[in-house]
Amino acid sequence: MRVGVIGLGIMGAPMAMHLHRxxxxxAVYNRTKSKAEPFEKLGVYVASSPADLAQRVDVVIIMVSDAPDVEQALFGSRGVVEGAKPGLVVVDMSTNSPEWARRFAERLAQYGVKFLDAPVTGGQKGAIEGTLTIMVGGDEELFQKLLPVFKAFGKTVVHVxxxxxxxxMKLVNQIVIALNTIxxxxxxxxAKAxxxxxxxxxxVLFSGAAKSGSIELYLPKLLKGDLSPGFKAAHLKKDLAYAMEIxxxxxxxxxGAALALELYKKMVERGLGELGIHALSEIY
Known part of the structure; x- marks a missing residue:
């Protein structure tokens, strides 16, 4: 299978690198072309548009910020559908909502394009190490066909x-992450007080019953005063908003989720949305 990746940010770039290996x-595509330069140096084709990328691959992976960004990549000017051939598979690995996923699937089907929604969890660390957990919705036969793609950067791959x-499933996961982080x-x-x-x-927190993925990923960064994002606070706020809407x-x-949404809204309002979710400590 020839795979193309749209979106080379914190998560997309390391995932694409695993696919290269x-x-x-x-092929890859990113709106900010400089992010594609490391792949160009490796001999990977850098597409001029999502349509250009779609013409060259069998599977399109999209890893962008939110549903409107996915919609633009798929159906906007020079979007995926303009370069799609029947049988192309689109895998949206961004996080949005079940309603958006079903809408994308229905619209793509009109072009003979298949669709899976496959958000991930594990943060930047999991993407770099190739240990992401992937939650896949869609046709099970298609899921089985794409397992080699998912296993290139995922450790646990579940058809849900x-x-x-x-x-x-991702929104359930995000609520738990948010509350663990709080x-x-x-x-x-x-403890400091x-x-x-x-x-x-x-x-104690690393070894006792309180331990969690949030503690393993973010407590070491907090202790060093490192507030850089493995996962941006603004993105968790967006995910929690989808969960509360449902x-x-x-x-x-x-x-609990309602409280988490209010706290992360405060982070974004105070200009802290680009920091990691563990930087929630700053608003205290």
Whole structure:
């Protein structure tokens, strides 16, 4: 399979690099062309547009910020559909919502293009190390066909149901990440107020029942004062907004997620959205 990647940011670039090492990467595209230069030096074709990329590959992976960006890459001027041939597969690995995923699938089907929604979790560290967890919604036979692609940069790859279920699973995941991060930040705040040895606090949190992916990924960065993003606060705020929109439609109460959304909204309002999600400590 010839794979093309649209979006070479914090996550997309290392994922594309793993595909290159696996001999699967045929083309890349990024709106800021400088981000494609490392791939051009490796002999990977740098497309002039999503349409140009689509003409050259069998599978298009999209890893951009939000649903409108996906929509633009697919259906905008010189979008994927302008270069698509019947049988092309589009895999949206961005995070948005089940509703957007189903909408993309329906519109792409009109062009004979197949679709999977396959968001990931594991942050920048997981992308660099090739250990991402991937949640895939869509046709199971197509999922099985694309397993070699997913396994190039993923350690755990799970088919979770039909189109839209990948995004649904990711939103569940994001709520848990957000609440784990709040717990970590507030625990550290109390520990510092009590005068506890923070290194010993970390030792306990890394080994006891409180340990979590958030603690493993972000506590070391917090202790060093490193607030750079492995996953941007603005993106988590966006994901939580999608989750709460669905919760409201279903008329279910998610008070923890509602609190998390308000806290991450405050981060963005204070100009901290480009920092990592663990920089939530700054608004305290």
């Amino acid at each position: 696996a001999g699967l990467l045929a 149901g039909p189109v839209g279920y990948g995004q649904a 717990a970590m930040v507030e625990g550290l705040r109390l 009590l005068g506890l040895d923070i290194d010993k606090v970390a030792q 919760a409201n439609k279903l008329n279910i109460s998610l008070p």
